[in-house]
Amino acid sequence: MHVFYIYAEDNDNDYTGDNLWSEKTDYIEVIDDDLTPPIITIQINGYNLNPIGGIDVNFTVDAWDPESGIDVSNISISCNNAVFYSLGSHVVTVDKSGTWNITARIFNADLDRGSIDQEFNEKIEYFNITDSFTKEMILDTIKRGILKIQSSEDQQWRQPGENRKRVMQSKFEELYQLVSAECDNYNQAYEKLLHDIKPKLTGLKTDENENPWGNGMFSNP
Numbered sequence: 001m002h003v004f005y006i007y008a009e010d011n012d013n014d015y016t017g018d019n020l021w022s023e024k025t026d027y028i029e030v031i032d033d034d035l036t037p038p039i040i041t042i043q044i045n046g047y048n049l050n051p052i053g054g055i056d057v058n059f060t061v062d063a064w065d066p067e068s069g070i071d072v073s074n075i076s077i078s079c080n081n082a083v084f085y086s087l088g089s090h091v092v093t094v095d096k097s098g099t100w101n102i103t104a105r106i107f108n109a110d111l112d113r114g115s116i117d118q119e120f121n122e123k124i125e126y127f128n129i130t131d132s133f134t135k136e137m138i139l140d141t142i143k144r145g146i147l148k149i150q151s152s153e154d155q156q157w158r159q160p161g162e163n164r165k166r167v168m169q170s171k172f173e174e175l176y177q178l179v180s181a182e183c184d185n186y187n188q189a190y191e192k193l194l195h196d197i198k199p200k201l202t203g204l205k206t207d208e209n210e211n212p213w214g215n216g217m218f219s220n221p
């Protein structure tokens, strides 16, 4: 609601105190044409174990406001100290088990009277990383390693390639057993990976992109 007050005096000044005045107060109501905030969705697309032992979480944030659209300069999406300033798909890395959240704070573009009319919404999406889930991902990665060894060409290995492949495959299978066992064999698995498998992987000269093997980073869980 806007208030207008108008006051005016005439110029009848032949005698002091002879003049007259009028005043008027009027009101104009300016209605906000959009009172609803944006609608936000957050979708978790998948999880991947990354090369340094963290878990990459791929997620998509979408938002719309049928009346005003989205103010794309006012988007804030945060998770585990990472902040993103646009809608769409993003990847965030978490490094331990627990409950994590993605928080999206988004404004609509109701800017016909500047930012005074803007509405915003905030949505929080929680996701859980459990130890058993991490373990499944590690096992899956080892399995894929075994498949990769099996499908590699003998020529990619130092000769005799066939023997080296078989030895390496059995080491990966031992690693799989250590990780999948009920008791806590993670330290043993780590030692095996670091001191047995990693040095011998340098026997494989290059990967399929001709990058040298054996220089990857291994982090102790």
Ligand SMILES: [Ca+2]
Binding pocket: 031, 032, 033, 034, 110, 111, 112, 113, 117
């Ligand atoms: Ca408005």
Ligand SMILES: [Ca+2]
Binding pocket: 034, 035, 036, 037, 038, 065, 066, 067, 068, 108
């Ligand atoms: Ca709206």
Ligand SMILES: [Ca+2]
Binding pocket: 032, 033, 034, 035, 036, 110, 117, 118, 119
């Ligand atoms: Ca509004």
